[in-house]
């Protein structure tokens with residue numbers, strides 16, 4: 001194995017020091033949130049109510065459950081797909097092929113889970129295992145990231161991610177050295193991005209709903225709403241699975257600790273925070289308020305408007321990138337670039353430079369509102385997501401400037417706001 005020459009790409013996330021801090025802070029935050037949600041005061045800021053001992057965290061049963069879950073998702077991924085899509089062209093001019101069967105995996109998991117519950121599978125007792133499950137998932141993602149790092153040492157230069165190969169171990173371990181690590185045709189990053197964690201989120205939410213029903217006789221309206229919104233979000237991601245192939249995670253970021261931990265642990269255990277909070281802190285929610293949260297009214301952040309913007313913007317860009325003469329986008333105004341590609345300057349992408357982020361943020365707020373306003377904790381997702389998207393937008397901006405140069409500057413002049421019209 002010959003060490004590769006370190007890349008000259010500017011360091012992100014505060015360099016080695018920044019990522020070292022994140023290596024500890026991210027898991028610590030996740031455990032803090034899980035503990036805070038089940039504690040009486042449910043404080044986002046401030047010390048946790050108690051520190052769990054190792055006997056509360058380590059559980060061979062949880063490890064077994066995690067392996068069964070990942071095994072099931074691998075098996076569903078390997079089933080015949082309705083379509084095999086090609087990814088974007090890589091440095092060596094090749095294109096990878098990806099099975100499009102995520103929605104099918106969601107439906108089959110739901111069917112299997114339904115059969116299991118009917119046969120006595122205690123899904124409702126999953127919330128009691130959340131802490132050890134989060135612990136074993138964190139350990140697993142650490143180990144996977146190490147293995148991925150070692151695997152990448154033998155990868156050809158053309159297979160490395162533009163970031164992630166600085167020569168600094170911690171930095172590269174965090175960002176991921178290899179862009180698309182695969183075992184045969186099995187794509188590890190694509191699998192992790194959309195399967196175990198994303199689908200796991202739905203079933204953690206469902207388990208919390210079932211436990212609430214056991215505790216209080218029936219699930220609350222707030223719990224139904226959170227479950228419904230987040231299920232729709234996940235189902236949408238899997239229905240439009242192909243569009244993930246053009247996201248920054250797939251085309252730019254390596255597969256290291258950030259995405260392995262993010263996809264497998266952070267996503268299911270922190271994105272289910274609202275449902276975790278509601279189980280321990282029931283909130284009264286009337287039908288009129290629920291309707292208001294679902295739908296748009298005046299300036300209020302209804303889920304429907306968020307979803308409308310998110311889906312509209314993503315579909316418009318994906319359709320345009322696939323076929324600019326598609327009738328739904330052919331009439332839109334564009335700016336040509338030196339690469340031969342064009343940039344949309346009307347429609348959703350003429351409103352702000354990241355309309356999809358705006359829709360996503362509105363949805364995030366809408367699925368936190370059923371938790372009431374007595375606590376800040378359920379709004380953690382909105383705060384975290386705002387930081388993530390503002391940072392992501394800045395990273396994307398840099399990449400687009402490198403890619404499109406003057407054409408990107410012209411786009412920024414034409415569409416001056418990034419995410420929120422007239423504000424940011």
Ligand SMILES: NC(=O)C1=CN([C@@H]2O[C@H](COP(=O)(O)OP(=O)(O)OC[C@H]3O[C@@H](n4cnc5c(N)ncnc54)[C@H](OP(=O)(O)O)[C@@H]3O)[C@@H](O)[C@H]2O)C=CC1
Nearest residue numbers: 246247248249317342343344345349356357360392396400
């Ligand atoms: N829930 C969560 O935790 C997260 C959700 N998301 C969601 O994932 C989705 C994908 O996000 P992400 O991958 O960050 O980025 P985008 O889907 O917004 O893609 C950005 C790319 O779109 C292209 N583009 C930008 N402007 C234009 C334009 N005017 N016309 C045509 N193409 C343009 C550029 O690529 P090119 O020109 O090369 O095509 C650019 O690099 C978003 O909806 C986001 O909200 C993202 C992160 C986390």
Ligand SMILES: CC(C)CCC[C@@H](C)[C@H]1CC=C2C3=C(CC[C@@]21C)[C@@]1(C)CC[C@H](O)C(C)(C)[C@@H]1CC3
Nearest residue numbers: 026193194236237244247249258261262263266267
């Ligand atoms: C600092 C962190 C630990 C960073 C972790 C980030 C990850 C959790 C997210 C990075 C990009 C993501 C995307 C989605 C989920 C969250 C992660 C993995 C996504 C699958 C959600 C559903 C959307 O419709 C999408 C567009 C498919 C998303 C793609 C990006």
